[in-house]
Amino acid sequence: MSEVLIEGVSKRFGRTEVIHGIDLRIKEGELTVLLGPSGCGKSTLLRMIAGLEDISEGVIRIGGEEVNDLEPVERGCAMVFQNYALYPHQTVRRNMAFPLKMARLPRAEIARRVAATAKLLQLEELLDRLPRDLSGGQRQRVAMGRAMIREPKIFLFDEPLSNLDAELRVRMRLEISRLQRELLATMVFVTHDQVEAMTLAHRIVIMRAGLIEQVGTPLEVYRRPANRFVAGFIGSPAMNFIDVREVRADATGSQLTLGDGSTLVAGALPAETASVGIRPEHIRIGLAERASLSFAAGQHRSIGAEHLGDRSYRYLSLPFGELTMLAPEEQVIDETEPLAISFDPARLHCFAHDGRRLERAAA
Amino acid sequence: MKRHQLVLVGLLGLYCLITLAPFYALVVRAFTPTVQSTEFHLWLPDRRPLSMNARLGDLATIYSIDARAFRQEMGIKGYVNPQLTLAQLAETYELEPERIRAWLEPRVQYNGVLSVMEAGFLRSLLATIFVTGVSVGVGGLLGIMTGSALAGFRRPWHLFTYNLYMLNMIIPPMMVILPQYLIMTKVLGLDDNYLSVILIHIKGGALSTMVFTSYIATIPKELRESVQMDGGRHYHYFFYVLLPLMGTPFAVFASIAMPWMWNDLLHPLVFLSPAKYTLPAFVAAIGGTYTTNYEAIFSGLMLSLIPILLIYLVFQKMFVRSAVAGAVKG
Amino acid sequence: MVASSVMRRVGMASALALFAGGLLAGETQAETVLQVSATQPEYMAQNRAIWDLYEEENPDVVIELFAINEDTEAAYQARVAAGDPADIRGLVFPTKDNYQTYVNLLEIDYPYWDLLTYDARNVFEQTFGVPDYVPALNVNGGLFMSFVYYADRMAEAGLDPKSVENVDDLRALLADLKVYVDSQDDLDYVLDNGWHPRAWGRWILEAWGVGLGASKEEFRQLWLGEIKWTDKANNPMVPALELVKEFTDAGYLPPNWWERAWEQEYESSFIGGRSILAYHGPWLWNKVLAQNPDADLDGFFFPANEEGVIWQDSTTLDRGSVLYVANQDKDTYEEAVKALIWWTSPEIVKLRAESVGFFPAMDLSAVGGVDLTNPQFVKLIKPVMDEGAFTFDSGLGGQGAGGPLQKSGTPYVIEDNAMASVLGEYFGGEISLDDLLQQMQTRWDQAYGS
Structure with missing residues (x-):
């Protein structure tokens, strides 16, 4: 049993509280990603699970057992650090053997397990090298090996890929996924990179300022962000938000009055909607969809474009604010011509004044 | 070699020389008799041979010679007046002058190093x-x-x-x-x-x-x-x-x-x-x-x-x- | 890897050092160990030979003889200040600022007071105004300053220094010698000298002053303020100052001699044979003979004055041996007292005087008199004493007599390195005699005036 249960956990450094009473359940055999901007407390939470930080308040249980007062090693956790923290003067072999040496395993057993782990991670050729003679990816694998070798109940990763270049990062992501599947290990992975989170995670925990904003699978948090913060944080480029001045409902649906006084007709939206969000990939040029907005020549202005190849992100300045949209590469937007954009009202996310998500009534 | 390299090597050589010169001077000094220590010597100066007219006490004072060791070595028992010259010592205690000379000569010749060692x-x-x-x-x-x-x-x-x-x-x-x-x-x-x-x-x-x-x-x-x-x-x-x-x-x-x-x-x-x-x-x-x-x-x-x-x-x-x-x- | 091998090397070195330290730690154990400083560092061997006798007589006592010199003095003073001085120290110059550190030797049962040839019991009062206190026990008689020369070279030059009877003879000798020196490649100086605060401040100017007609009494009056330093007619030092200037101007004394270091320049040039005439105390004789035992040295005094008086340094407590008050409660104190009494007993003073060649300030007739064989005594002092034509005045000198007036912590009038340049200005002709005397008067007023 290696489920991690976090109950009402707070962390204070001196008088500053950085984590404010968090409840969280990390399921056994899942890869859970703690995601959030820097300073949100995700690393602190991880270190509290590891036992590197005291728990100011609340309880952490691993496999049902309270671990607040246990040493890291007694919690059955292993950790991979951002800078790998390999022991610089020890060979790869001795680095990997170190946890077993600390556990006073017999020599033969240590050798056997080092060999097995090295094979799994394709480190056999490197066993007698020093960390300084390894590449970044190799160091990363050694760090993983050292974490794995003790067969821990839980793996903790503290932004382990952020020191790697983009290509290597993708490969290591796959590698971690593979290992996770093979070992059926419980993993907690801290990152600020949402792509990493989306691609790796079984479950994402989005944190902000010491609180959990949302817990869910990658698709859940993408499709149904719990609030405006999550909606803006997940997805790249970020979701467009359009402030709504007034919602008027009639038989056909809701009429929204936007910041500049223009109106948008959409399906039935909650009356307290204060802003709506739409992802760039859900906006079309022209009047293809039900909800649409039209702009006269001169009312819209292009402020930039990011070309991806067949498609590109267009950044537009519109009367009610700026808008990002994904359009085919060949699509031309001429400032001297009128422009119409449209989208499926079902793709609209509604947020209340306090940023909370508003569910639409079933259509 | 190019000219600026020559100059550089020359300057480095000069620097080495300046750095090492004091050590060389120190070595020369370590073998220069105190009487000649005010003069500057580039090489070990000659020194006077040991004279039998030297007084034991003066040798002890100037050359830091251990008069006690001398007495023991010469088998002299009891107190010896340090103002006696070596010749007088040889006569009084019936010692071979050569024996006295053999013991004292190196201590005068390599006085610095030997007296430091013996001290x-x-x-x-x-x-x-x-x-x-x-x-x-x-x-x-x-x-x-x-x-x-x-x-x-x-x-x-x-x-x-x-x-x-x-x-x-x-x-x-x-x-x-x-x-x-x-x-x-x-x-x-x-x-x-x-x-x-x-x-x-x-x-x-x-x-x-x-x-x-x-x-x-x-x-x-x-x-x-x-x-x-x-x-x-x-x-x-x-x-x-x-x-x-x-x-x-x-x-x-x-x-x-x-x-x-x-x-x-x-x-x-x-x-x-x-x-x-x-x-x-x-x-x-x-x-x-x-x-x-x-x-x-x-x-x-x-x-x-x-x-x-x-x-x-x-x-x-x-x-x-x-x-x-x-x-x-x- | 490199780091660990370095650590191993360091470890091995430490282990080796520890082992060595263990070897060094062995120590001789005896009933009583007395720490005794040599009377002078260069006399360690001579002192050792005599203390060996004491160890033979007292098998329970070990004498740890050690030397204190300029370099080690400060560290030794730290020990003294911390209350842990040696048991006996030699070569002490007690003053009214430090005498309380030393045991009042009137309180030990010293049996030989009456054998001392000076008023040891009262001299500290005379020199520093402190009554009934004898902080040190001195058996060194006042030293003799004299001309010293290489007799063979003088003969070669056709000169006979022994014939000098008055100051004019001295002038003539120096004039002739200058001609000879100028003609010789290996000779640089006529009358060799250099700067030493005590030699000039306390000895030479007073010795020459006495020879030029003054008495030690007049010098005492000068220092006691009874004669003004600026009183050119009566200041007994003025003729000596003028004579030195005359010898400087004439090129007899080395150019800028007041800037020459006493040991490294002055003594060395005489020992090295770059001059054949010098004016010095007894040590130069020994130093020359130690380096060159066959040197043909001889000497003569600065001419006596009309009364036939030749200056000799006064005998005071200077250079005496002391016990420390801080040691009085220690177990070794009784042994230290015993050892000091032995060290200053007639038999031992005789050995000490003979071994290093000082003129003892003790009546040694009971032990057969002293048989001094040091060169200055044999060649110069003994013949003059035996002849009996002159008397030596070893009475209190001016600076000694002025001691009771001197304010604590003030410098002497002349015995001070700061005075080298001041005297140099006068001898070099930059200031007048009046200016010099005025400066001396000012210094005296500051240090001794009421």
Whole structure:
């Protein structure tokens, strides 16, 4: 049993509280990603699970057992650090053997397990090298090996890929996924990179300022962000938000009055909607969809474009604010011509004044 | 070779010459009779042969010759008037003049080196190696321990403690010599004990604290946490991870502290008796009030330079490493 | 890898050092160990030979003889200040600032007071105004300053220094010698000398002053303020100052001699044979003969004055041996007292005087008199004493007599390195005699005036 249960956990450094009473359940055999901007407390939470930080308040249980007062090693956790923290003067072999040496395993057993782990991670050729003679990816694998070798109940990763270049990062992501599947290990992975989170995670925990904003699978948090913060944080480029001045409902649906006084007709939206969000990939040029907005020549202005190849992100300045949209590469937007954009009202996310998500009534 | 290269080599040669010239002069001086010590010599000057008209006492005074050893060697029992000349001695005690000459001649010819040796140079050298070795070793170890506690100044009192250590650096040793002497002799009972000088060398080492604290601060804290995660105690971290990383700062510390400890004059003079003097005190004690055996002093200086030069040569690699440490860290 | 091998090397070195330290730690154990400083560092061997006798007589006592010189003095003073001085120290110059550190020797049962040839019991009062206190026990008689020369070279030059009977003879000798020196490549100086604060401040100017007609009494009056330094007609030092200037101007004394270091330049040039005439105390004789035992040295005094008086340094407590008050409660104190009494007993003073060649300030007739064989005594002092034509005045000198007036911590009038340049200005012709005397008067007023 290696489920991690976090109950009402707070962390204070001196008088500053950085984590404010968090409840969280990390399921056994899942890869859970703690995601959030820097300073949100995700690393602190991880270190509290590891036992590197005291728990100011609340309880952490691993496999049902309270671990607040246990040493890291007694919690059955292993950790991979951002800078790998390999022991610089020890060979790869001795680095990997170190946890077993600390556990006073017999020599033969240590050798056997080092060999097995090295094979799994394709480190056999490197066993007698020093960390300084390894590449970044190799160091990363050694760090993983050292974490794995003790067969821990839980793996903790503290932004382990952020020191790697983009290509290597993708490969290591796959590698971690593979290992996770093979070992059926419980993993907690801290990152600020949402792509990493989306691609790796079984479950994402989005944190902000010491609180959990949302817990869910990658698709859940993408499709149904719990609030405006999550909606803006997940997805790249970020979701467009359009402030709504007034919602008027009639038989056909809701009429929204936007910041500049223009109106948008959409399906039935909650009356307290204060802003709506739409992802760039859900906006079309022209009047293809039900909800649409039209702009006269001169009312819209292009402020930039990011070309991806067949498609590109267009950044537009519109009367009610700026808008990002994904359009085919060949699509031309001429400032001297009128422009119409449209989208499926079902793709609209509604947020209340306090940023909370508003569910639409079933259509 | 191009012309500017020639000039460069020439200048470097000149620099070497200027640097080495004092050592050469010192060697020449170590073999120059005191009577000729005011003149500048490029090579060992000739000296007068030993005269049988020399008085034993004068030889003892000017050449630091051990009259007691002379009496024993010649088998003379009882008191001998030091004002007797060698010829008179030979007559009075029925000694072969050649025997007297054979014993004294080399002591006059190589007076500096021999009188320094006979005055106990080797014993003093061993004492210096002992005191310096233990001081550097223990001082370094304590510095590492202090540094590993203070590195990063994680608590307010860390900085306070660090500043206290630094304060230690600006207190002139002469100012605290009395209280230190009282503590050593009256409280610790370390009268005439090498331990007292060692304790002085390692007490509140500002240098070691500074070097190790700043170096250890650059070691990622993850290394310590990793040991913790791997089930190691703090001493595992200390011995398996921290200590092996201390080669470079230790070299920095040793290369600065060692000459200072080696050359410390004041403390050995105060805390030790002449029979236990370390080298600088030993050399200082060679001088007289009105007469000075410069030959012996220069010989003492020369001989006490040799060991520390050897130490530097042996540990050269380490010292060079400490110099380039900043460039290749990682 | 490199780091660990370095650590191993350091470890091995420390282990070796520890082992060596263990070897060094062995120590002789005896019932009583007395720490005794040599009377002068250069006399360690001579002192040792005599203390060996004491160890033979007292098998329970070990004498740890050690030397204190300029370099080690400060460290020794730290020990004294910390209350842990040696048991006996030689070569002490007690003053009214430091005498309380030393045991009042009137309180030990010293049996030989009456054998001392000076008023040892009262001289400290006379020199420093402290009554009933004898902080040190001195058996060295006042030293003799004299001309010293290489007789063979003088003969070669056709000169006979022994014939000098008055100051004009001296002038003539120096004039002739200058001609000879100028003709010789290996000779640089006529009358060799250099700067030494005590030699000039206390000895030479007073010795020459006495020879030029003054008495030690007049010098005492000068220092006691009864004669003004600026009183050119009566200041007994003025003729000596003028003579030195005359010898400087004439090129007899080395150019800028007040800037020459006493040991490294002056003594060395005489020992090295770059001059054949010097004016010095007894040590130069020994130094020359030690380096060159076959040197043909001889000497003569600065001419006596009309009364036939030749200056001799006064005998005071200077250079005496002391016990420390701080040691009085220690177990070794009784042994130290015993050893000091032995060290200053007639039999031992005789050995001490003979071994290093000082003129004893003690009546040694009971032990068969002293047989001094040091060169200055044999060649110069003994013949003059035996002849009996002159008397030596070893009475209190001016600076000694002025002691009771001197304010604590003030410098002497002339015995001060700062005075080298001041005297140099006068001898070099930059200031007048009046200016010099005025400066001396000012210094006296500051240090001795009420």
